[in-house]
Amino acid sequence: MSQPQVAAKQTPYTVYPATAAADIEEDSQVLMVICPDLLPHSTSGDVVGGSVTSSINIATPSGTKSQADATFVNYLTATWEGVSGHRYPPMIRRGEPIEVYKLANQDKLYWRASGRGRNYRTTDRMYVEISATATNSPNPNTNTSSTPDGEKNDDTTYSFYMDSTKKKIGFKTSMVNGETNQFSGEFDLAAGTWSITDNSSVTKADDGSSVGNRIYMDTGSVSGIPVFQVNIASGATLKFQKDDCYIKIPKKCFVDIGERLVYNSPLTYINNTAAGYIFVNAKNIVVSVAKDVTATIGGVLGISVPNAKLAGNFIASNIRAVSFITGIVGALYKSSVCSNPSFDNVTEANNAADTDFSGKGNRHAAASEQLVSFSNLVTSLFGEVKSKIGVPADTSGLNPIATASKIDNVQGDT
Numbered sequence: 467m468s469q470p471q472v473a474a475k476q477t478p479y480t481v482y483p484a485t486a487a488a489d490i491e492e493d494s495q496v497l498m499v500i501c502p503d504l505l506p507h508s509t510s511g512d513v514v515g516g517s518v519t520s521s522i523n524i525a526t527p528s529g530t531k532s533q534a535d536a537t538f539v540n541y542l543t544a545t546w547e548g549v550s551g552h553r554y555p556p557m558i559r560r561g562e563p564i565e566v567y568k569l570a571n572q573d574k575l576y577w578r579a580s581g582r583g584r585n586y587r588t589t590d591r592m593y594v595e596i597s598a599t600a601t602n603s604p605n606p607n608t609n610t611s612s613t614p615d616g617e618k619n620d621d622t623t624y625s626f627y628m629d630s631t632k633k634k635i636g637f638k639t640s641m642v643n644g645e646t647n648q649f650s651g652e653f654d655l656a657a658g659t660w661s662i663t664d665n666s667s668v669t670k671a672d673d674g675s676s677v678g679n680r681i682y683m684d685t686g687s688v689s690g691i692p693v694f695q696v697n698i699a700s701g702a703t704l705k706f707q708k709d710d711c712y713i714k715i716p717k718k719c720f721v722d723i724g725e726r727l728v729y730n731s732p733l734t735y736i737n738n739t740a741a742g743y744i745f746v747n748a749k750n751i752v753v754s755v756a757k758d759v760t761a762t763i764g765g766v767l768g769i770s771v772p773n774a775k776l777a778g779n780f781i782a783s784n785i786r787a788v789s790f791i792t793g794i795v796g797a798l799y800k801s802s803v804c805s806n807p808s809f810d811n812v813t814e815a816n817n818a819a820d821t822d823f824s825g826k827g828n829r830h831a832a833a834s835e836q837l838v839s840f841s842n843l844v845t846s847l848f849g850e851v852k853s854k855i856g857v858p859a860d861t862s863g864l865n866p867i868a869t870a871s872k873i874d875n876v877q878g879d880t
Contacts, residue, residue, distance in 0.1 A: 484566045484577065487541040490558045492631075495546040497558055497577050501566055504575075505542060542566070544577035553593040553618075555579075557631065562586035591632075595625035598640035632656070641665070658687035666699035728807045750802045750814065773819040775799060796820070834868070841868035 484501035524532050544566050546555040558564065562583040566575055599622050626637045636652035639645065651662035659682070666678035678699045686692030686708070695705040703714040736744065761767075775798050800815040841864045848861040 479567045479569050481565050481567045483580075484542075484544075484564050486558045486560050486562045486564055488560050490555065492557070493554065495548075495555055497544050497546070497555075497564070498541045499544050499564065499566055499575075499577055500541050504566070505540065542575055544575040547576040547578045549578075551594050551596060553595055553625070554591060556592070557587070557590045558583070559586050559588055589631040591627065591629035593625060593627040593629075595623040598622055598624050598642050598645075600643050656688070658685040658689070659683065726807070750812070752801045773799075775820075838865070838868045841865050 482501050482503040484499040484504075487498040487500045490497050548555075556579050558579065563580045563586070564577050564583065565580050566577045568575055595618060597618060620638055620640075622640055622642045624637075624639050628635050633656040634652055634654055636650065638650040639648055641648045648665040649662065650664075651660070653660040661680060661682040663680040664678055678697070680695075680697040682693070682695045682697070684691065684693040691708050693705065693707045695703065695707075697703050701714065701716040703712065705712040775796075777798055799817040802815045803813045804810050845861050845864050848858055852858060
């Protein structure tokens with residue numbers, strides 16, 4: 467039943483109950499409606515808009531007859547009245563109860579949603595917005611938009627939207643009133659992704675699009691590859707993709723850790739693509755290598771250490787030293803220990819440096835093989851002399867002395 471109401475400025479209008487005769491088209495404000503109060507006996511059975519075309523005979527003033535086609539419809543067309551802060555009308559479905567009215571004596575029919583139509587609605591969308599302009603007309607100092615006469619769009623409003631048809635939720639801001647940045651975010655519930663970004667479009671995403679400052683996540687529900695990525699317009703990137711992590715920093719990275727860093731990796735590369743510098747300032751370094759340590763050094767290796775011990779064989783092309791002292795090496799220096807890297811403190815080793823380098827009797831080394839050969843020659847020559855003149859005395863003791871000069875710890879070619 468119709469309900470007389472009073473609109474703004476005391477303009478009388480009457481509200482009539484009606485029913486949507488068809489689904490509203492996306493982005494349209496016009497709706498086909500069936501209103502028995504305005505179009506009696508317009509429908510029976512299912513509520514659906516329809517039309518019938520018939521031929522009728524028309525008598526002219528001259529007495530002749532002409533035939534014309536006439537189309538009869540059981541519905542009216544109404545325009546959405548609009549709601550403050552809403553960009554689009556609700557997605558009305560066929561059969562949903564609504565309300566229609568005319569303003570005063572105007573012929574145009576308006577419609578609005580009814581609170582009784584909730585259970586008729588299927589997928590829907592709501593786009594809420596508020597104005598962000600300081601004036602209704604563009605001001606070059608405060609309004610960078612070229613939109614005339616205060617028209618509202620994505621550039622001149624703050625907006626929030628929910629669209630269950632496209633399965634998306636999002637928001638957008640504006641820079642029209644002197645804001646430093648324009649932000650936008652969207653949750654794509656069909657693709658299982660979401661992102662928040664601004665207007666600093668400098669860097670490029672994997673697909674070649676500009677991303678600027680952006681946070682992006684793909685749950686992997688559809689793509690099969692979960693991704694979490696942070697981009698900075700300067701080019702810095704932090705990306706977690708499935709089982710992998712990628713970090714790109716165009717210039718500098720500083721890490722300040724107050725207690726400890728525990729690092730585990732079966733394979734580690736440092737400066738894989740280009741040579742660089744590495745500086746280490748450490749109190750203790752403990753290295754445990756299960757098999758081999760190899761190094762290729764193009765220049766020199768310099769080590770400044772008060773004491774060093776090596777257990778095992780040492781092989782070198784050349785060795786230059788001030789002196790060599792034979793003796794027992796003794797126990798190797800002990801390592802500092804941290805039994806549990808996650809919780810334990812370091813038990814620092816207290817190694818006493820070796821101080822006895824005096825040796826026993828400084829000796830000058832000579833090749834014993836050559837000394838033995840010299841002794842054999844001398845003994846042979848003295849033997850020949852003695853066979854002729856009977857002197858000198860027995861020289862057979864020379865060879866044992868020469869042989870005893872051999873240092874067994876030094877081996878090499880004869």
